[in-house]
Every structure is written in C-alpha cells, then in structure tokens.
Amino acid sequence: MNTNQIEGLTGMAAVLAILVLLALPSVLGIVRDRRIDRQIREAQEIGDVKVAQKSSSRSTVPSTATWYADGRRSKKLVSS
Template sequence: MVSMDTTRMEALTGMLTVLGMFVLLVLPSAIGIVRDRRIDRQLREAEQENRRTEPAQAQKSSSKPTEPSTATWYAEGRRSKKLVSS
C-alpha cells in the first residue's frame, strides 16, 4: 500500500512539473496575442473615429512645390550617366 501512494505522488509531481513547464512556454505567446488584439482594436477604433470626423474633407495636394529628396536626385543623376555612357 505504501508503494502505491509513493507512485501516485511521483506521477502527480511529474504531471504538475510538465504542466508548469507548458504554462511557462505558452504564457508569453498568449500575452503577445492578447496585446496584439488590443492594439488592433485601438487602431480600428481610431480609424473609425477619423472617418467620422473628416467625412467631407478630401485629401488636398499642397500648393507648395516640393523639392526632390537627395536620394531621388542622386538616382536620377546615376540614370542619366548610364544612358550617356552606353
């Protein structure tokens, strides 16, 4: 009778150990999923709020002329040199 109680106790200890390790492995993923869903919900709510507050305003282009960025200027210069050299 005594050995049966020891075997059951060892089995319970082993099962609880495995369950505890499983929880430790799954917990960070579960927390991340909950956090992502909360952020997605907040983004959806903010987007809906923007749609409600600005329904009639269309996107207007700026009247101010824009300057090309340095990267664009450099890339255009490289393209023109390629055409000349070939």
C-alpha cells in the first residue's frame, strides 16, 4: 500500500468513527424508548388483570363518600 491509500483508509475510518459517535445517542434513545414502552405495556396488562380480578371480588358495601353523599341528599330533601 502506498501513502495515498493509507491516508484514504485513515480518513474513511475517521469519518466512520465520527458517524458512529453522532448516531450512537439516537440509537441508545430509541432502544431506551422501546424498553420503556414494553414495560408500560406489561404494567397495563398486569393492571388489567388485577382490575378484572378486583371487580369480581368487590364488596357490595358502599364507600364512606357514598354514604356521606346519600345522607346529605336525604337531609336536603327533608329540609326543603
């Protein structure tokens, strides 16, 4: 190999290295976003399963907020 070929090879390697350095943050960001999206999907699927399980085993006793609101409604009807 002569000097011109070595300089050309060195220049190509330098350009390729700069291209990799410029593209690396984008590629890492894409990989990170896909991982986060996958984790969100898995969490939603687990949450959907838990909601389905909870809805079938829910107690029929009204919450305190419902009891309080019902009491206030009945008092308003009586006082008017």
